[in-house]
Amino acid sequence: MTSFDHHRRPLVIGIGGTTRAASSTERALGFALRGAEAAGANTRLFGGTFLHSLPHYAPEDPQRTDEQFELIEAVRHADALIIATPGYHGGVSGLVKNALDTLEELRADERPYLDGRAVGCIVTAYGWQAAGSVLTSLRSIVHALRGWPTPFGAGINTLETRFDTVDTCSDAKVVDQLATVGQQAAQFALAFNAHRVPTAAPLGHAVKEAQPARLLHSV
Numbered sequence: 424m425t426s427f428d429h430h431r432r433p434l435v436i437g438i439g440g441t442t443r444a445a446s447s448t449e450r451a452l453g454f455a456l457r458g459a460e461a462a463g464a465n466t467r468l469f470g471g472t473f474l475h476s477l478p479h480y481a482p483e484d485p486q487r488t489d490e491q492f493e494l495i496e497a498v499r500h501a502d503a504l505i506i507a508t509p510g511y512h513g514g515v516s517g518l519v520k521n522a523l524d525t526l527e528e529l530r531a532d533e534r535p536y537l538d539g540r541a542v543g544c545i546v547t548a549y550g551w552q553a554a555g556s557v558l559t560s561l562r563s564i565v566h567a568l569r570g571w572p573t574p575f576g577a578g579i580n581t582l583e584t585r586f587d588t589v590d591t592c593s594d595a596k597v598v599d600q601l602a603t604v605g606q607q608a609a610q611f612a613l614a615f616n617a618h619r620v621p622t623a624a625p626l627g628h629a630v631k632e633a634q635p636a637r638l639l640h641s642v
């Protein structure tokens with residue numbers, strides 16, 4: 424076995440949604456995660472209900488809840504992420520931003536924050552203006568976390584596109600766009616991790632085998 428292990432399925436974590444049971448943002452994220460699965464990834468979704476269970480991140484308080492640890496550990500082991508937020512008053516929603524702020528706990532990791540991870544970005548909004556501006560804003564946040572935004576990001580105008588159930592979308596073009604986001608995140612993870620050598624390894628030593636991804640249920 425060489426350092427080029429193309430057989431391991433990368434783990435793609437989805438973070439996003441709103442508190443609404445029929446969240447179009449979470450449903451859009453589901454389409455993107457299925458795109459990642461089709462490209463060879465395992466996936467795990469942290470949707471609106473889970474994000475709502477996270478306390479407001481308080482850096483000065485050393486106590487963390489089980490849910491905070493669950494998110495932190497999942498992202499720590501992730502090979503790529505997909506983040507989906509609604510545009511709320513011209514910005515990323517507080518619910519999603521709080522989850523991203525919680526990733527401050529990864530600052531001292533060997534791979535700090537989202538280092539070395541592709542991050543697909545999805546925004547829903549009631550109009551094209553917020554869809555575009557919030558997508559730019561979300562990508563800036565990903566850059567701050569040292570992640571690699573995928574070349575294609577999806578901005579969805581939910582005045583025009585409906586997600587009536589978890590697996591139906593009124594616009595086939597949007598379905599393709601969301602699948603592309605997931606596919607690009609998974610493909611980057613496959614390519615990047617095949618060449619990644621942990622910094623802890625002495626220089627010149629090839630990694631014998633990539634770290635196995637935790638087996639997690641797919642959405």
Ligand SMILES: Cc1cc2nc3c(=O)[nH]c(=O)nc-3n(C[C@H](O)[C@H](O)[C@H](O)COP(=O)(O)O)c2cc1C
Binds near residue numbers: 449512550551553
């Ligand atoms: C508090 C709040 C603020 C919003 N602000 C904006 C906004 O600034 N621009 C916009 O286009 N849509 C805005 N919207 C609409 C949401 O972005 C849109 O409905 C989104 O698709 C909701 O996602 P969901 O279906 O997952 O709940 C806002 C909605 C709420 C509830």
